[in-house]
Amino acid sequence: MTDMTLIRPDLDSLPAYVPGRAIPGAIKLASNEVALPPPAAVLAAIADAAAGGNRYPDLAVTGLSERLATELHVGQERIAVGCGSVSLCQQLVQISCRETTDEVIFAWRSFEAYPIVTQIGNARAVTVPLDGEFRHDLDAMAAAVTANTRLIFVCSPNNPTGTVVHREEFESFMAAVGPDVLVALDEAYHEYVTDPDAVDGIPLLDRHPNLVVLRTFSKAYRLAGLRVGYALCASPEIATALKKVCAPFSVSTLAQAGAIAALDNAGELLAACKEAVGERVRVRDALLAMGYTVPRTQANFVWVALGERTAAFAAHCLEQQTVIVRPFHPDGCRVTVTTPEEDDRFLEAARTFSG
Ligand SMILES: Cc1ncc(COP(=O)(O)O)c(C=O)c1O
CATH class of the missing domain: 3.90.1150.10 (Aspartate Aminotransferase, domain 1)
Incomplete structure (x- = not known):
């Protein structure tokens, strides 16, 4: 007790x-990690960065944000980097929920952090069962939206079932939800997707002012131990809000350097x-x-x-x-x-x- x-x-x-x-x-x-260590060039960059470990990290995560903006064609002002994308999940609850009646919708089973970050944020979790094929039931999720809904997590591929949401069904879902509820499309496993019909959030960011795409360096980029993920946001306002609630300096110098080097070795x-x-x-x-x-x-x-x-x-x-x-x-x-x-x-x- x-x-x-x-x-x-x-x-x-x-x-x-x-x-x-x-x-x-x-x-x-x-834990869905890659068994191999990071490439030697990435390890060298991390070691170099460690030499500056007496100084605080770059709070604005400038170099990595610039690099992501160039690679992904998303304006730097729409990118928020976090201490792993799980931290950004928590920040999303913090920027969208205030009252204990505020609701966060997600599929179940899905990523086990969603109920935890929802409760930490004092909000109410609304879970919608996966369908018979272990996929998100997006119609049921859209139907679960109420006047209290503030945030919806959509996980594609879904952890732990591996199933993806398809582009067309996601578009219909966004239309049904409307622009007043934040939707986080969690693409932690994006680099492994080969299904041509799977949703890819980035091209949709310009069409939906309430969309956030979450990605991470923990999986394909082999940096789970360094803790770095990022949110690509429909608007600079969402990215700015995410940065406001981020614990200061939580993206370490080593994480920033490691992520840039990982992109160099993509x-x-x-x-x-x-x-x-x-x-x-x-x-x-x-x-x-x-x-x-x-x-x-x-x-x-x-x-x-x-x-x-x-x-x-x-x-x-x-x-x-x-x-x-x-x-x-x-x-x-x-x-x-x-x-x-x-x-x-x-x-x-x-x-x-x-x-
Ligand atoms: C769906 C999903 N989202 C987010 C994360 C968090 O990744 P990280 O915090 O390491 O970036 C994970 C990790 O397992 C995950 O499976």
Whole structure:
């Protein structure tokens, strides 16, 4: 129990963010990270930046914002960089919600941080179940909008199911929602998307004044440990608001330098994503052949729908092959795809599961 005089009592019911487990020597397929370290040139840039570690970082994140503006053709004044895109999720709640009656809509299951940042922001979470194919039910999400709705998270590809929202359905959704509710399209796994019909938020920013696109350097760019993500906003006003509520200096000098160097080395990093794309098809096909239910995925992970067998499956993977997967009991397990060797260890565990 929290001491009611010191701490807001509602934090008692706040679930802590559960990170993927890390066990020395085990194969970690629990956090959708890339197994390889950053390229040598990126490591060198981070080391160089560390030499200036006695100084505070550039608060305005100028160099990285300029670079993103050039690469993505989005004005620098419409970009807000954050300490990981999860921080920007929290900032989005902070800039849009004020009353305890304010509502944040998101699909469920989706990224486990959404309910947490919503509660931290004192707002009310409104969850809309995924459809029978583990996809966002955008019609139901639009229908859930009320006069109290302030923010909607749309996650594509969806963590943890890997399914994408299609461009046309997203356009209809935006039309149904209208311009008065902030919509955050979370594209943390954008670099792994190959479906030509999948939504890409950037070209839509000029058409929808309430749209924000979230991206990260944690996945394809292999900098999860440095904590850097960014929001591309329909308007400079949204970006400015996000910067106002950001903890000052939370994007470190190392993160800024590492992200710029990662963009310099994008060719190598993005080429490596193609391997994961091949692996996700191979892993899914193998699981389907074993009789598992696995939706088509556009991310660097697969979703194994296991229902009540979820916890037992995760325990079996660990015991049998020292492979750590991510259980979301009682729905299913999310498993990162990485190298053929690591993926084979997971598949072997799946093959021998009888629970
Ligand atoms: C859908 C989604 N959004 C955002 C994030 C947060 O990424 P980061 O804070 O590392 O940028 C994640 C991380 O797993 C994610 O899966």
